Amino acid sequence: MPPTVQTRPRDVRGYPVPAITPWEGDEPQFALTDYGRSADCALKRLCSVCNTVMPQGPVWRVLGAAESAAIGEALAAGRPYRNLAPTLEGPGHRACMLYASMVCPYLARPNARRGMSAAEPDDMTAHVVRGTVRGAMGAVVGFGEYEYAVTGTQVLFRFLDVVEFLPHDTADAHLDELRAELDRRAGRPAG
Ligand SMILES: [Zn+2]
Numbered sequence: 096m097p098p099t100v101q102t103r104p105r106d107v108r109g110y111p112v113p114a115i116t117p118w119e120g121d122e123p124q125f126a127l128t129d130y131g132r133s134a135d136c137a138l139k140r141l142c143s144v145c146n147t148v149m150p151q152g153p154v155w156r157v158l159g160a161a162e163s164a165a166i167g168e169a170l171a172a173g174r175p176y177r178n179l180a181p182t183l184e185g186p187g188h189r190a191c192m193l194y195a196s197m198v199c200p201y202l203a204r205p206n207a208r209r210g211m212s213a214a215e216p217d218d219m220t221a222h223v224v225r226g227t228v229r230g231a232m233g234a235v236v237g238f239g240e241y242e243y244a245v246t247g248t249q250v251l252f253r254f255l256d257v258v259e260f261l262p263h264d265t266a267d268a269h270l271d272e273l274r275a276e277l278d279r280r281a282g283r284p285a286g
Pocket of ligand 1 (some may be wrong): 099142143145146147187
């Protein structure tokens with residue numbers, strides 16, 4: 096777990112609760128995105144998972160199967176990928192998104208559960224472990240640039256310039272990558 100995620104508040108199962116998740120009493124509402132918290136992330140360049148500042152340079156997201164497939168196809172064809180559709184999902188650190196992609200995709204993609212019937216948290220975990228929620232493929236994707244707009248009711252993000260594409264089809268696909276990233280950030284030699 097990235098050190099900045101370790102200090103996040105936990106839900107009753109012990110899962111760290113991302114910065115942009117609203118709370119209702121003691122219950123984090125993972126399926127929702129908090130307007131004020133998202134606005135803070137946008138305006139202060141904070142990671143949507145751990146709520147600490149993202150350095151200048153690329154930012155990362157966890158993408159679902161459809162958008163990952165579109166990026167994979169564009170890269171394979173040597174075309175630039177361009178999706179100008181805005182999203183409510185904010186960016187984060189590379190380590191935070193690698194972590195979120197393995198532990199709980201909906202940590203990084205709060206809207207991923209929208210439209211699903213009220214899934215029991217334990218069912219949710221089991222599905223995630225089997226990879227069925229994400230489908231055969233999702234990806235952790237780095238973007239060179241992003242834009243945001245804070246409207247009266249929503250915080251919208253738009254991501255440009257894919258600089259890294261790390262597709263996954265199993266729950267632990269990015270474990271080695273995450274370990275290497277945490278070592279790198281802590282200044283430890285790889286290995
Ligand atoms: Zn972070």
